[in-house]
Amino acid sequence: MDLLTQRYLASLRETLLDRARQLQDEVHVGDLAGRGGAGERETRDFKDEAARRAHDAVGAREVQRDIDELRQVQAALYRLDAGVYGDCIDCGEPIVFARLRVHPAAERCAACQMIFETGAGAASAPAGDTPRRA
Numbered sequence: 001m002d003l004l005t006q007r008y009l010a011s012l013r014e015t016l017l018d019r020a021r022q023l024q025d026e027v028h029v030g031d032l033a034g035r036g037g038a039g040e041r042e043t044r045d046f047k048d049e050a051a052r053r054a055h056d057a058v059g060a061r062e063v064q065r066d067i068d069e070l071r072q073v074q075a076a077l078y079r080l081d082a083g084v085y086g087d088c089i090d091c092g093e094p095i096v097f098a099r100l101r102v103h104p105a106a107e108r109c110a111a112c113q114m115i116f117e118t119g120a121g122a123a124s125a126p127a128g129d130t131p132r133r134a
């Protein structure tokens with residue numbers, strides 16, 4: 001590994017650590033909002049309560065997305081420590097730097113990611129997107 005690569009990985013590590021901290025904050029805040037500070041909200045009426053619940057449902061999805069991304073970021077940091085960062089977890093080929101610069105937590109090369117996404121999408125199609133029976 002040359003010096004440039006080491007520097008590059010060091011800066012990527014900083015990016016990933018920053019992102020992890022940011023996500024941890026968001027997840028924490030979202031978590032608190034989801035549980036609801038009952039003490040402060042007792043005076044609200046039902047309409048506010050309904051709005052809050054709707055907001056919580058959106059918040060819960062956002063928290064889940066943050067948790068997913070946090071998991072990926074932490075996995076990337078782990079791979080950095082293990083010295084296998086930048087290798088595609090599916091085919092084992094190095095992921096191109098251009099891709100890692102945009103997605104520092106990328107686990108797969110572009111080709112495998114596409115296969116993963118189309119494969120996963122077909123396997124767990126969301127409700128309402130069920131293929132019609134002939």
Ligand SMILES: [Zn+2]
Binds near residue numbers: 090111
């Ligand atoms: Zn791959």
